Amino acid sequence: MAADPSSKPRKPGPSRGANVARSPWREQAESYVKNHRKIARDSVGRMWRTPIASLMTWAVMGVALALPVALLLLLTSLQGVSAGWESSARVTVYMKLSASLNQTQELAREIRADSRVTELELVDRDRALREFRASSGLADALDYLEENPLPHTLLITPEESARSAEGVAGLVTYIEGMESVERVQIDLGWLQRLNAMTDLLARAVWALAILLAVAVVLVIGNTVRLSIESRRDEILVAKLVGGTDGFVRRPFLYTGAWFGFGGGVVAWILLQLSLWWLSGPVERLAGLYHSDFSLDGLSIDGAFALIIVAMLLGWLGAWVAVKRHLDDIEPGEIAGGG
Structure with missing residues (x-):
């Protein structure tokens, strides 16, 4: 009859020795944690x-x-x-009264080709006068005018990367140097002052x-x-x-x-x-x-x-x-x- 394998004496494996060797360190770590917790x-x-x-x-x-x-x-x-507010900044370009609609359209095409411009809207003199008449409540007084006093206008929305104060200022300088441009308006001065104040604060x-x-x-x-x-x-x-x-x-x-x-x-x-x-x-x-x-x-x-x-x-x-x-x-x- 074959001997029962379970009756053979078992030799202690290396894992038990490793556990015995690690136990002091483990006990020290547990004692350290318990001390901190207490x-x-x-x-x-x-x-x-x-x-x-x-x-x-x-x-x-x-x-x-x-x-x-x-x-x-x-x-x-x-x-x-x-x-x-800075990202929604829009540049308004007022043309000279002597500028014709064709000149304004040509200028609009040139500006629209600039990479810093994402959108441009042309408001001609007649449309501007109609909108002013409707919104101002001065329709009767405007009837006495012999000629339209409003210029052609370009409404320019800068591209997103150029909507900082520095980027818009550069675009304004570029447009101001063009022919037949009377005035370029953008109110970023107060925004620059606000940014300076917030930086200081x-x-x-x-x-x-x-x-x-x-x-x-x-x-x-x-x-x-x-x-x-x-x-x-x-x-x-x-x-x-x-x-x-x-x-x-x-x-x-x-x-x-x-x-x-x-x-x-x-x-x-x-x-x-x-x-x-x-x-x-x-x-x-x-x-x-x-x-x-x-x-x-x-x-x-x-x-x-x-x-x-x-x-x-x-x-x-x-x-x-x-x-x-x-x-x-x-x-x-x-x-x-x-």
Whole structure:
């Protein structure tokens, strides 16, 4: 009778040895993760045990973060509207009164052949007078005119790539040099001034954002410094039993990150409330000017970015405080105090 293969002794495979070799590293990694998880929970618990102080810190961070973000959103909306106005810019060419219709048509063909022009409409003198008569309400007064005082007109729409202020200015210069052209009109001066103002405001907002970010770091740093002072004895004991600097500073870094998280959420709530409060009046004002201007809020990605930036600022403030004050606490204080 053949022997049962299952009765043969089994040799340990290489995989078991590999598992045994990896287990210390795996246990160390699991211990590290558990320690971080525990410290993160403890940091949240400590914050909730002082709700008034935590809420005040979150409120200060929320206001400091919401202000520059709100101004940046407003500037973004203004730049979007000005880009729309710039892209719809149309050049109006007024011919001399002595220019005939044939001369105007020849000039229109020459301009239409330019690659910077996507559309051209010729409005002759008779049509212009009819439209003016219908829209002005001065039909009776116009009957006393011996001749038509209006010139032939060309309405030119620049090609999309030439609809910037520089592109339109170049096209205007080209048309002004043509024969029989009396005047070329395009009102981009106010748009250029608006763009210059928005660029200046954008730089001012970024400067304000940097200053407020520094203020947030200082607020968090001061808050964490007070926490370090209140836990001085605990830190001394931890260092006495062999706690590393990384182990000792870890709770405070988590505290700073949680403060940043709360401040980012408060900032997002303030932005949403402000948008809800202002959207109605802004839409009514835009409707009076026949504009589609509206305030754009933060997207989901923008909200996540705001919260992440707030957490990084909170972590940075905590790190600065820990680096500055934790090194001053040494176990020798206990011996000296005894």
